[in-house]
Amino acid sequence: MTAIAIDRLHKSYGDIRAVDGVTFEVSPGEIFGMVGPNGAGKTTTIECLEGLRRPDEGRLSVLGLDPQRQGYELRERIGVQLQESSLPDRLKVREVMGLFAAFYRRSADSAALLEQLGLSEKAGAAFGQLSGGQKQRLFIALALINDPEIVFLDELTTGLDPQARRAMWDLVKGVRDRGKTVFLTTHYMEEAEKLCDRVAIIDHGKIVALDTPRNLVASLEAENRIVFSVEAPVDEAPFRAIQGVTRVEQSGGRIIIFGREDGLLVRVVMALDSAKIRFRDLRTEQPSLEDVFLALTGKEMRE
Amino acid sequence: MRGLWKLILVELKLYLREPAATFFTIVFAPMLLLLFGTIYGNKPNPFFGGRGMVDVSVPSYIALIIISVGFMGIPVATAANREAGVLRRFRMTPLRPEAYIISNIASYYVMTAIGVAALVVVGKAVYGMKFEGNILSVWAGFTLGSLAFFALGYLIAGVASTARIAQAVGMIAAFPMMFLSGSAIPLEVLPQSVRNISRFLPLTHVVTLMRGLWAGEGWAEHLTEVAVLGGVLIVGIILSARFFRWE
Numbered sequence: 001m002t003a004i005a006i007d008r009l010h011k012s013y014g015d016i017r018a019v020d021g022v023t024f025e026v027s028p029g030e031i032f033g034m035v036g037p038n039g040a041g042k043t044t045t046i047e048c049l050e051g052l053r054r055p056d057e058g059r060l061s062v063l064g065l066d067p068q069r070q071g072y073e074l075r076e077r078i079g080v081q082l083q084e085s086s087l088p089d090r091l092k093v094r095e096v097m098g099l100f101a102a103f104y105r106r107s108a109d110s111a112a113l114l115e116q117l118g119l120s121e122k123a124g125a126a127f128g129q130l131s132g133g134q135k136q137r138l139f140i141a142l143a144l145i146n147d148p149e150i151v152f153l154d155e156l157t158t159g160l161d162p163q164a165r166r167a168m169w170d171l172v173k174g175v176r177d178r179g180k181t182v183f184l185t186t187h188y189m190e191e192a193e194k195l196c197d198r199v200a201i202i203d204h205g206k207i208v209a210l211d212t213p214r215n216l217v218a219s220l221e222a223e224n225r226i227v228f229s230v231e232a233p234v235d236e237a238p239f240r241a242i243q244g245v246t247r248v249e250q251s252g253g254r255i256i257i258f259g260r261e262d263g264l265l266v267r268v269v270m271a272l273d274s275a276k277i278r279f280r281d282l283r284t285e286q287p288s289l290e291d292v293f294l295a296l297t298g299k300e301m302r303e
Numbered sequence: 304m305r306g307l308w309k310l311i312l313v314e315l316k317l318y319l320r321e322p323a324a325t326f327f328t329i330v331f332a333p334m335l336l337l338l339f340g341t342i343y344g345n346k347p348n349p350f351f352g353g354r355g356m357v358d359v360s361v362p363s364y365i366a367l368i369i370i371s372v373g374f375m376g377i378p379v380a381t382a383a384n385r386e387a388g389v390l391r392r393f394r395m396t397p398l399r400p401e402a403y404i405i406s407n408i409a410s411y412y413v414m415t416a417i418g419v420a421a422l423v424v425v426g427k428a429v430y431g432m433k434f435e436g437n438i439l440s441v442w443a444g445f446t447l448g449s450l451a452f453f454a455l456g457y458l459i460a461g462v463a464s465t466a467r468i469a470q471a472v473g474m475i476a477a478f479p480m481m482f483l484s485g486s487a488i489p490l491e492v493l494p495q496s497v498r499n500i501s502r503f504l505p506l507t508h509v510v511t512l513m514r515g516l517w518a519g520e521g522w523a524e525h526l527t528e529v530a531v532l533g534g535v536l537i538v539g540i541i542l543s544a545r546f547f548r549w550e
Binding site: 076086088103142 | 321
């Protein structure tokens with residue numbers, strides 16, 4: 001059985017086609033990510049799946065239910081973290097958990113959830129006193145309070161610092177490892193690459209690629225880059241001669257060597273050593289989803 | 304209606320944690336009563352048909368509590384919850400919208416009733432206030448007046464695009480009504496020209512109904528008030544339902 005099936009979803013706001021014929025399926029137990037720039041149609045898609053928005057066209061099935069007609073039944077079985085939502089400032093964390101647990105037929109152990117999310121010490125704190133990251137973790141706790149089969153996370157880590165973001169990734173993987181399906185949207189390519197089992201890249205309301213991050217990157221057949229700095233200009237010829245090197249660029253004391261084969265780094269370092277070239281800041285750059293996006297859409301993903 | 308009771312309880316707790324809301328609902332009217340009671344006392348006065356200032360003020364102030372909850376509490380809180388995305392979050396649970404609205408109204412009703420109880424206790428304990436009516440009748444009149452004004456409050460929240468606008472609209476509507484309806488200042492004190500305007504304010508009908516029932520008059524003498532407030536309630540419900548938005 002598929003957890004989520006979307007067939008030719010269309011949704012427009014006035015003249016703007018927010019989602020334009022999106023089709024995909026999500027299997028149970030995977031972390032499925034939709035990645036794309038702001039305004040690409042990610043939130044509209046996720047909100048259609050949650051039953052918050054009515055599709056113009058197309059068929060949606062979540063856990064075999066129609067989000068529009070069977071919304072209440074569906075909401076018993078899914079957990080949702082919204083991109084924009086809030087709680088009353090004076091409500092305490094413990095009360096929030098107790099209140100939301102009361103809305104469902106089935107509920108998880110809220111003390112254990114707070115513990116897992118590192119919020120135990122904040123149980124007596126009012127929502128308004130929490131930091132951005134703590135609020136975000138509380139919303140994840142709420143998304144898990146009914147022990148849902150699918151968890152929807154919309155722009156989970158936006159506004160978090162890198163450390164909190166990584167902690168959040170571990171958390172989401174933990175949710176998946178407990179057998180739940182995770183459907184998330186993000187505009188961070190790195191997040192999609194490190195976190196998701198499968199990724200749909202969306203741009204202008206259309207899916208431009210869908211696969212595992214590894215396959216997406218491999219499909220590019222892009223080259224690895226070895227980058228380092230040198231004191232004085234060097235002769236590029238010895239590098240060009242290295243097996244697997246396709247191209248060498250040199251500018252302002254910075255050298256970039258492009259190549260594809262395994263073992264390239266070792267051969268480059270050996271060449272540097274035998275030519276007695278003093279270098280520093282050597283690093284390698286692998287192609288990433290960022291490059292996939294650039295190749296597919298012709299534009300940079302970074303904002 | 305799973306979670307309804309829990310939600311009502313939480314709403315009441317939240318209400319009590321808002322100092323301004325709690326002040327205007329529970330403290331303001333008794334404070335006003337103490338203020339004017341100290342100045343005028345509660346001696347029988349032919350001007351008030353042989354009743355004292357406090358005897359007349361208590362039922363009038365009930366209208367004051369009702370309008371402060373209905374026009375200043377409900378519109379701002381409802382619009383603010385919508386604006387911040389609180390309603391959105393509730394929508395993502397199996398909680399029925401009806402359950403949310405019912406719990407909301409119930410918590411405001413309970414708070415308003417607590418405010419009335421505080422007022423009556425002060426009137427009775429400090430001034431030996433007279434009560435010549437039937438408690439059930441007064442309670443029914445209070446309920447009708449409250450619900451009618453709550454419906455208008457939700458309507459203000461529905462048509463106002465933000466909490467700030469809801470606050471402004473509520474205040475602009477509430478303040479003249481408080482002073483012109485006889486709720487803050489007895490109608491008897493107001494000149495005839497003002498009383499001609501008063502007749503068109505819905506709050507005046509709450510004051511008249513409460514004062515009448517308080518003094519032991521029957522419902523038959525207050526059919527106008529019942530008709531007006533009943534009409535406000537029905538139209539208010541229809542319009543507020545029409546304009547209600549989750550986001």
